[in-house]
Amino acid sequence: MLAGIDTHKDTLAVAVIDDTGRPAVVTELANTEAGFDALELLLEEHTVTRVGIEGSGNYGRGAAVRLVLTGGLEVVEVPPSLTSRERSGRPGQGKTDPVDAVAIARITAREAGLPAVRLAIGVAADLRALADYRAQLVAERTALANRTHSELHGLLPGYQATIPRLTAPTFLTAAQDLLDGDTSVRAQLTRRRLIRWASSPPRSGTSPG
Known part of the structure; x- marks a missing residue:
């Protein structure tokens, strides 16, 4: 059977x-x-x-x-x-x-x-779990960066001339400054995304954003 x-x-x-x-x-x-x-x-x-x-x-x-x-x-x-x-x-x-x-x-x-x-189970399974978790974090961070860039472009066309990426604290601060005074829902959500981005430092070997 x-x-x-x-x-x-x-x-x-x-x-x-x-x-x-x-x-x-x-x-x-x-x-x-x-x-x-x-x-x-x-x-x-x-x-x-x-x-x-x-x-x-x-x-x-x-x-x-x-x-x-x-x-x-x-x-x-x-x-x-x-x-x-x-x-x-x-x-x-x-x-x-x-x-x-x-x-x-x-x-x-x-x-x-x-x-x-x-x-x-076992060491090999643990390593696979760690690798999967790392890949998940990278994917989430990349998705967050892409969505944040997309929203910034919609709110502030041409912003990329001064903020080419979001990997440095100075660029994150500059993005927040550009949104200062904008009370729209999309701007508020973009601010939240920038805060999330700043609170999730990149893992070694990754550079989305």
């Missing part, structure tokens, strides 16, 4: 299929420790040997870690693109969590080269 799991914040849609691809069990479990207990029992009861999970690095992280650490199962990651393709190949079913779980199970049965899930 093989199984597919479609993961969500609160629930896990689980499908167990036989060797012909026919669903033997399609159910929904809580995405909690108690739900993981029930999942283990379900897979053991049906002698499941391989499980495919969509979203093992996101909402499926907890379930993936539990199944891998329990042992005795091959646990693989199923890309959403494959699930969508599988579902579209069976018109009339529509997109529902149970339908996706069955699709994930059938992909798990068919695709021998699916990658093993990456456990979100």
Whole structure:
């Protein structure tokens, strides 16, 4: 038997299929420790040997870690693109969590080269988490800089001649000075963005703005 799991914040849609691809069990479990207990029992009861999970690095992280650490199962990651393709190949079913779980199970049965899930534990996982967090901060800072420049241009066309970037305190002060006396909502919001920018110093190796 093989199984597919479609993961969500609160629930896990689980499908167990036989060797012909026919669903033997399609159910929904809580995405909690108690739900993981029930999942283990379900897979053991049906002698499941391989499980495919969509979203093992996101909402499926907890379930993936539990199944891998329990042992005795091959646990693989199923890309959403494959699930969508599988579902579209069976018109009339529509997109529902149970339908996706069955699709994930059938992909798990068919695709021998699916990658093993990456456990979100240990030093390597911690480094990935730190790298992801840094990338998020850089993206947020870049978005803030771009929006601030856009608003300044709308409020003060030509401002860039004296404020080419926002990476120096003198430029931030100059931008605030240019907005002095403007009581419009957009000016007030731009001031707030400038304050946020000043309170979030750039990380090493980044220079947006």
